[in-house]
Amino acid sequence: MGYAAPSSALHGKRILLGVTGSIAAYKSAVLARELQRRGAIVRVIMTPGAIEFIAPLTLSTLTDHPVYSDFTENKDSGEWTNHVDLGLWGDVFLVAPATANTLSAFVQGSCDNFLQAVHLSSRCPVCVAPAMDLDMFAHQATQSNLATLANRGVGIIEPDSGLLASGLEGKGRMLEPAAIADWLEIWFYERAPLKGKRVLLTAGPTQEPIDSVRFIGNHSSGKMGFALARALVQQGAEVHLISGPVQLNDPAGVASIRRVQTAEEMMIAARENFHTYDIAIATAAVADARPKQRSFTKLHRNELPEVIALEPTPDILAHWGEQKKAHQTVIGFALETDDGVASAMSKLKRKNLDFIVLNSTADRGAGFGTDTNQITIFDPNGKAHKFELKSKTEVAQDIVQHLLNYLTL
Ligand SMILES: Cc1cc2nc3c(=O)[nH]c(=O)nc-3n(C[C@H](O)[C@H](O)[C@H](O)COP(=O)(O)O)c2cc1C
Incomplete structure (x- = not known):
């Protein structure tokens, strides 16, 4: 999809978009499209939980590429997806939405699903956009996990405050796709190798x-x-x-x-x-x-x-x-x-x-x-x-x- 504004810092960037099992997963479709509109090349990885919320077909159609969610591509032939190659491919691993569960798995270094395996094998920087109910977000465990990840250099895309899917109001809403793309653009720009030259x-x-x-x-x-x-x-x-x-x-x-x-x-x-x-x-x-x-x-x-x-x-x-x-x-x-x-x-x-x-x-x-x-x-x-x-x-x-x-x- 070559309709990018050439000045975008996302132009030509390879983005591994990780989608996890939050109600906000439906926004990933708009996010994938927005990243591509700005010139990024997007490959999607979903957790089994995410598939409950949005069909891989939606994301594979939008990105014009199969979605990765399992270690094996073809169970009969034993063909498997190389999570190491995928981890090396990306310029950034953006997990949006990131559930409380996946944040905890990242902290622990768990490898229970394909997305977590890519996380462990990726050499590129990781950014997460937490999305959850206000109490889950405010919980000491989640806050401590986020602090640990931030300490490791993971980019934290702070959620918004507002009406949540639960009907409650507070902090925990994933940022809107355009705002995540803006955040990522600034993030790339600040790391751009010729910045200040x-x-x-x-x-x-x-x-x-x-x-x-x-x-x-x-x-x-x-x-x-x-x-x-x-x-x-x-x-x-x-x-x-x-x-x-x-x-x-x-x-x-x-x-x-x-x-x-x-x-x-x-x-x-x-x-x-x-x-x-x-x-x-x-x-x-x-x-x-x-x-x-x-x-x-x-x-x-x-x-x-x-x-x-x-x-x-x-x-x-x-x-x-x-x-x-x-x-x-x-x-x-x-x-x-x-x-x-x-x-x-x-x-x-x-x-x-x-x-x-x-x-x-x-x-x-x-x-x-x-x-x-x-x-x-x-x-x-x-x-x-x-x-x-x-x-x-x-x-x-x-x-x-x-x-x-x-x-x-
Ligand atoms: C309707 C529904 C909505 C959910 N929304 C969220 C959410 O916004 N954030 C979150 O952290 N967990 C949410 N969960 C719980 C996760 O789906 C659950 O923890 C799951 O194990 C996450 O797996 P994953 O992190 O591997 O995708 C929700 C569960 C249900 C049933």
């Missing part, structure tokens, strides 16, 4: 005027840079984008976007407060040269020069490389028409980059204008990381992952 990113082409209507330009669409902006935002970065003329909407969630036309304008924006950024990434296809002279009115046919003399434009990437301090990371892109390895390596060294992303128009589906790209990332020691042909969104995620690995070296 300021990123300066250039994208798109530049246009170097010949006269008031003509320019020297290139075919860069800006798609790769904009996809990278979104991928960086998803990892919590504060992204400041400088874009040449492109036909693209502002990527959601960027802190600022400056639209410029020429290499000179891009350079002015790129130098500004450069020292305040942690990471600078140059995806823009900046013109290397511009006409020495330009006309501010349209040149008529008979006025056009036979030869247009060119002069070099300012080199943004070289400037960043020169100015770079120890805390800063500078990443360049190289678009080549041959295999490009030698020129990419030379650019990496000359411009003092931390790594360089090479794409070659010689590769089918790579380069300008396309929705796909095929890249190789080169480290300063010459090590090459080659990637398959992928959508620019996926390529952007690969680059951000490489950046994260680089920063934690």
Whole structure:
């Protein structure tokens, strides 16, 4: 279900949704849908108790995937579900609703049902949204279990106060699905690996005027840079984008976007407060040269020069490389028409980059204008990381992952 707002911190997150035997289990259907609407991939695990309240068919239909509730998939053949694999798959194990019984089982480390087995084998963080009657919630045993789980790092999504299924009024109602999704979004955002990092990113082409209507330009669409902006935002970065003329909407969630036309304008924006950024990434296809002279009115046919003399434009990437301090990371892109390895390596060294992303128009589906790209990332020691042909969104995620690995070296 690909209808997510790309700025959501849940975008692309793998959520194991555990459902237990509370009357609030009916809300899990809406929760699964809400998480998916925000771009998460959801797999559902139910306790036998939960199945009394909501049919697995509802959740499997909504998530377009079978629901897990038993150790064995096919009792006749002995086929079993691997709870360990499932535990490793998730970015988070969200148990909503979480019954008093399951909270107690988590504290004890019980393994009496499939959901509890996944809990014990999951390496990802666990979050629970308790749902129960007010007295069950207030009971010392439940409160002590919640305190123990919180101490172990489990995220506790505090229930609401209000009318309960029992007819009583008090604290114990599971938060509404949208509020749980909001809570999880903030939770992910606060753990996002690039949180607090300021990123300066250039994208798109530049246009170097010949006269008031003509320019020297290139075919860069800006798609790769904009996809990278979104991928960086998803990892919590504060992204400041400088874009040449492109036909693209502002990527959601960027802190600022400056639209410029020429290499000179891009350079002015790129130098500004450069020292305040942690990471600078140059995806823009900046013109290397511009006409020495330009006309501010349209040149008529008979006025056009036979030869247009060119002069070099300012080199943004070289400037960043020169100015770079120890805390800063500078990443360049190289678009080549041959295999490009030698020129990419030379650019990496000359411009003092931390790594360089090479794409070659010689590769089918790579380069300008396309929705796909095929890249190789080169480290300063010459090590090459080659990637398959992928959508620019996926390529952007690969680059951000490489950046994260680089920063934690
Ligand atoms: C109608 C009904 C509603 C229930 N609602 C809740 C509830 O909201 N919270 C809770 O902790 N237990 C509730 N229970 C009790 C649990 O279903 C019971 O403790 C069960 O063993 C939980 O199993 P599980 O944690 O493995 O899903 C309810 C039971 C019934 C019959």
